[in-house]
Amino acid sequence: MEEVLQASAALTEYRHTMNPGLSPLGERWIPRDPRSVASARRFVRDVALDWNAAEGIPEIAELLASELVTNALAYGSRDVGVPGPVRVTVGRERELLVVDVCDSCIMVPRLRRAGDLETSGRGLAIVRDLSRNWGWTLNPYGKSVWFQLEAWP
Numbered sequence: 001m002e003e004v005l006q007a008s009a010a011l012t013e014y015r016h017t018m019n020p021g022l023s024p025l026g027e028r029w030i031p032r033d034p035r036s037v038a039s040a041r042r043f044v045r046d047v048a049l050d051w052n053a054a055e056g057i058p059e060i061a062e063l064l065a066s067e068l069v070t071n072a073l074a075y076g077s078r079d080v081g082v083p084g085p086v087r088v089t090v091g092r093e094r095e096l097l098v099v100d101v102c103d104s105c106i107m108v109p110r111l112r113r114a115g116d117l118e119t120s121g122r123g124l125a126i127v128r129d130l131s132r133n134w135g136w137t138l139n140p141y142g143k144s145v146w147f148q149l150e151a152w153p
């Protein structure tokens with residue numbers, strides 16, 4: 001809990017100055033534990049369903065969020081002494097559902113070109129291909145990786 005309060009304080013001021021057009025629909029801090037991925041998936045899907053996102057969008061949001069949260073747990077602590085928790089937020093910006101996964105590491109994601117025989121390296125390519133837009137943003141806590149889906153056309 002203490003970790004979340006500290007992390008949240010680092011982001012508070014920043015949050016109010018960033019992206020004024022974004023309405024928050026939900027936020028969840030998850031511990032660095034593999035069990036968190038399932039809980040994050042359910043959270044993102046439920047928020048999209050509760051806000052009547054278009055057909056198929058809750059499932060795509062869940063899949064893409066799963067990729068980003070898995071990455072945050074796998075790589076989002078590489079340059080930090082004591083890695084902090086991961087924050088998942090879901091918001092709305094006009095017709096777009098925006099999912100943002102924030103971890104405490106400032107190393108940014110790199111889209112890989114996985115070869116035919118490679119069994120990994122496709123997560124971000126899936127996020128790029130299925131989203132309207134995706135990207136990453138550095139912030140005072142670390143960085144966010146986010147994607148947008150057209151949920152309310």
Ligand SMILES: Nc1ncnc2c1ncn2[C@@H]1O[C@H](COP(=O)(O)OP(=O)(O)OP(=O)(O)O)[C@@H](O)[C@H]1O
Binds near residue numbers: 077105108120125
């Ligand atoms: N949150 C993150 N923090 C730091 N680096 C990241 C983060 N997410 C991704 N990366 C970097 O970007 C690379 C590409 O990520 P991507 O999800 O496409 O592939 P992968 O995780 O290596 O494999 P797969 O997702 O197919 O299991 C990762 O190998 C990692 O080096």
Ligand SMILES: [Mg+2]
Binds near residue numbers: 067070071121122
């Ligand atoms: Mg991955």
